[in-house]
Amino acid sequence: MDARQMKIEAARAALAHVESGMRLGIGTGSTAEEFARLLAEKVSAGLSIQGVPTSERTAKLCNELGVPLKSLDELPELDLTIDGADEVDGALTLIKGGGGALLREKIVAASSARMIVIADQSKVVETLGAFPLPIEVNPFGLASTRILIDRAASRLGLSGSLNLRQSGGDTFVTDGGHFIIDASFGRIPDAEALSSELNSIPGVVEHGLFIHMATLAIIAGPAGARTLQANNT
Numbered sequence: 001m002d003a004r005q006m007k008i009e010a011a012r013a014a015l016a017h018v019e020s021g022m023r024l025g026i027g028t029g030s031t032a033e034e035f036a037r038l039l040a041e042k043v044s045a046g047l048s049i050q051g052v053p054t055s056e057r058t059a060k061l062c063n064e065l066g067v068p069l070k071s072l073d074e075l076p077e078l079d080l081t082i083d084g085a086d087e088v089d090g091a092l093t094l095i096k097g098g099g100g101a102l103l104r105e106k107i108v109a110a111s112s113a114r115m116i117v118i119a120d121q122s123k124v125v126e127t128l129g130a131f132p133l134p135i136e137v138n139p140f141g142l143a144s145t146r147i148l149i150d151r152a153a154s155r156l157g158l159s160g161s162l163n164l165r166q167s168g169g170d171t172f173v174t175d176g177g178h179f180i181i182d183a184s185f186g187r188i189p190d191a192e193a194l195s196s197e198l199n200s201i202p203g204v205v206e207h208g209l210f211i212h213m214a215t216l217a218i219i220a221g222p223a224g225a226r227t228l229q230a231n232n233t
């Protein structure tokens with residue numbers, strides 16, 4: 001089974017948690033897109049759901065596929081969000097934002113009663129941090145915010161390059177009009193401490209650590225999909 005097939009398997013297993021009438025957050029990224037495609041098949045076969053997209057990219061795909069969408073303002077409380085991740089640890093703490101959608105993803109996940117993460121097995125890690133942590137920042141005062149992030153990391157014994165994300169030769173801009181700094185710390189032994197340090201920096205809009213948000217992870221490997229509960233790897 002190749003990587004795409006594993007993403008499809010995880011997405012298919014997640015679809016079993018979707019029931020008619022649900023208000024559904026729909027994630028961003030290649031795995032979430034496989035979910036959107038399978039969801040669209042179910043919708044055309046009669047499943048009735050209302051989706052809230054976590055990015056302009058997901059909204060565009062869902063519109064093309066015929067998945068009914070509402071805004072989060074129209075549906076401020078959701079039953080379930082299904083989304084991908086860049087890393088998942090045994091406590092179901094996540095790194096997200098590789099596709100730049102972390103802010104809307106976190107807002108949508110926080111508005112949902114449950115969040116199911118879907119991923120192929122390459123995303124499961126013992127300690128978070130090999131994947132650079134995306135930190136969404138306000139463009140104003142970027143140099144100052146970068147220094148404050150560096151100092152916050154140092155206080156926790158973390159170091160590593162802080163790279164302003166680029167796209168096609170330009171600075172990458174999120175759906176919310178912000179920039180992203182990708183922080184290559186290598187290891188993040190205490191995600192809660194780092195989260196709270198980053199949250200105290202005014203120029204940091206949000207970061208890609210999702211703590212106590214995912215209620216279930218569906219991880220696909222060559223033998224098929226398995227579920228992970230928090231601290232039950």
Ligand SMILES: O=C[C@H](O)[C@H](O)[C@H](O)COP(=O)(O)O
Pocket residue numbers: 027028029030031032083084085086095096097098099100101102105
């Ligand atoms: O901003 C993007 C999201 O957090 C994605 O869910 C994450 O990057 C995983 O994407 P993929 O399924 O393409 O690996």
